[in-house]
Amino acid sequence: MSEKILQDINNISKHLIHKTNNNFIISMFNLIKSGKMLRSKLILSIATPNEETLKLCSIIELIQSASLLHDDVIDESTLRRNAPSINALFDNKASIMLGDVLYSSAFYELTSLPEAVAKSVSKSVISLSSGEILDVELAKSLNSNLESYLKMIELKSASLIAASSESAALLEGLDHKAHYEYGLNLGIAFQIIDDILDITQDEKTLGKPSMNDFTQGKTTLPYIYFYHESEANAKLLESLFAKKLDSLQKEMLKKSMEKSLLKAKNLALEYANKATNLARKLNNEKLDSIVKAMIERDF
Amino acid sequence: MSEKILQDINNISKHLIHKTNNNFIISMFNLIKSGKMLRSKLILSIATPNEETLKLCSIIELIQSASLLHDDVIDESTLRRNAPSINALFDNKASIMLGDVLYSSAFYELTSLPEAVAKSVSKSVISLSSGEILDVELAKSLNSNLESYLKMIELKSASLIAASSESAALLEGLDHKAHYEYGLNLGIAFQIIDDILDITQDEKTLGKPSMNDFTQGKTTLPYIYFYHESEANAKLLESLFAKKLDSLQKEMLKKSMEKSLLKAKNLALEYANKATNLARKLNNEKLDSIVKAMIERDF
Structure with a gap:
């Protein structure tokens, strides 16, 4: 698995979130630390790494991030991947709202698959x-x-x-x-x-x-x-x-x-x-x- | 607009949420008071009230309810439609999580349209x-x-x-x-x-x-x-x-x-x-x- 493909997936996600055209959303999203991307690695172990496959990876990673944003509010966790979580850096509101933006962006892209x-x-x-x-x-x-x-x-x-x-x-x-x-x-x-x-x-x-x-x-x-x-x-x-x-x-x-x-x-x-x-x-x-x-x- | 059609739409939504098979989810959902259903009335003023149209109405109402569940947490509102909001009846966690269930159920049904x-x-x-x-x-x-x-x-x-x-x-x-x-x-x-x-x-x-x-x-x-x-x-x-x-x-x-x-x-x-x-x-x-x-x- 090349690191470049994983970077490409993160870039697709960034591009999707940029489409919201809201600087607050974009800057919060950029603060989310990338995880191990286990689910993307799994997908890339099965499907040819073409445009559609990379889009699927990006969608799954967005959903995973969205669920963690809401989990951290629900579990009152302030630390995630050795860094302060979004609810700790901003507040619960921000984490809920950013999660909703990530979920809906993922679902919108899903309609093309x-x-x-x-x-x-x-x-x-x-x-x-x-x-x-x-x-x-x-x-x-x-x-x-x-x-x-x-x-x-x-x-x-x-x-x-x-x-x-x-x-x-x-x-x-x-x-x-x-x-x-x-x-x-x-x-x-x-x-x-x-x-x-x-x-x-x-x-x-x-x-x-x-x-x-x-x-x-x-x-x-x-x-x-x-x-x-x-x-x-x-x-x-x-x-x-x-x-x-x-x-x-x-x-x-x-x-x-x-x-x-x-x-x-x-x-x-x-x-x-x-x-x-x-x-x-x-x-x-x-x-x-x-x-x-x-x-x-x-x- | 017959009241029966609006009731049918609510029944479709109830049926979708029942599919989660989780009693806590179902009982919370049943506590959400139905609103004016403006968006359903709008849809029914344009499209023939067949199965697909009613499904669309149910999806839109679920999305609307999900967004209100998250809004009430974000705005710390305890009253909604003259009744205590879900975050007031239970807690913020419940309102966030139920909102996510409603959003995802709506998106899943959307894939059939x-x-x-x-x-x-x-x-x-x-x-x-x-x-x-x-x-x-x-x-x-x-x-x-x-x-x-x-x-x-x-x-x-x-x-x-x-x-x-x-x-x-x-x-x-x-x-x-x-x-x-x-x-x-x-x-x-x-x-x-x-x-x-x-x-x-x-x-x-x-x-x-x-x-x-x-x-x-x-x-x-x-x-x-x-x-x-x-x-x-x-x-x-x-x-x-x-x-x-x-x-x-x-x-x-x-x-x-x-x-x-x-x-x-x-x-x-x-x-x-x-x-x-x-x-x-x-x-x-x-x-x-x-x-x-x-x-x-x-x-």
Whole structure:
């Protein structure tokens, strides 16, 4: 994957936002730090990097950025990718409004792509926003239900990754259903790994505070496993639920969760294996490598 | 216009939101009070009320509701259509997230309509959200610039009305450009009248606090005219800018603005006349009546 293509995608996005002709919008957009562009890399591993494919990448990245702009307001996060978030730099209003501009720009561009692609992507945004609601709902009390957690991450995280993979296959005339399944399994594994890293990595590596999920009342997979390990664990989690932990408490909790973290990693590997098998069935080595890199990453 | 058709449109919207399968989303959505459905009435005055037309109406109403959900968070409004707003009933998070679900559901359905319709509607949402940003920007200091105000209401209010009119014409195979122009002029007149009513009507009639615009730092057309009438007026407005006014101050300000209110009404009539002329050119009496009713309304 050449860095130049990723830069081209960012330039397409910049061009789209420039069309609003509003300097405040443009300058705020320029302050958003580019992420790892995982979804673009996924698309480029499936479809020929022509104009249509690059447009799809730009649309997906705009949607991803829009959802993060709204997430940061909802989760009251002030740090994103090691930089102050837009809601921290400006205010919640700005972040909501810029998110709406990004969403609508993405949807407008989507109307130029084939109908099946437009349907796949827009449907995934319904899932994504419903998933965000479920995420907030689950955090209202201590959630120890595995199925609810898996449903939520499928909606909130995996659906857009699945739609990216499916849309790339649609553009390339490949088996879109198998590519959707690949993306869904990759996405679920991706989110479980993210939730593990939130516990095991430090603030500098994460680009945001560590153990942020639990502080926000979000009991991700390792916590759910830990909760069910013993009654004492359940009581410990309940006593710490949605509280701000100091670094000693964090260290102790992390230590005692070793087994649950391993168990969570194993479930991520199960989903990753499903994705790998699909990648092999689809004869796409790049998709195989994406799964490997995703599992092995430490941020 | 039969009430039954408007009820059918609301039922289509309910059905779309039910597809999320999330009870929290569905119950919040059911709490949103239906408005006057001006945009649906406009569409039904142009296009045959078949399945496609009703779907378009539902999409436009969902977009309108989504934008109000986000507006109420941005403007910190707690009252909407004489009822507590979703951000007041729940919280800002809920209002942002429900807005995103409504937007994405509308965009997903839009992919089933003809491409030209999808483009017109999605483009208007870029305008609408850019207009919201401009609205907030202008309210940061006392705006006395007429052009900025007109640009802002064109983006924030008129563009979706213009897209509704244009899309209905596209479905019916009529002159879509003329219908767009009609909707744009109607929309600008509509918003000026709204801004006048914000000053002249009481809270009960408005369904929200009176003189709310000025309290929020929004100098709408009557204030801009008043500002330029004399240096004393300019100083008065500057001294009251973005402050909470008591009922006596409101009454006095309203009284002294009589001339500016009349002048604003006259500009609304100019735009309304342009719309009326287009309605006559298009030989559509219903569109003529819509302009009249819109101008004569008192809420």
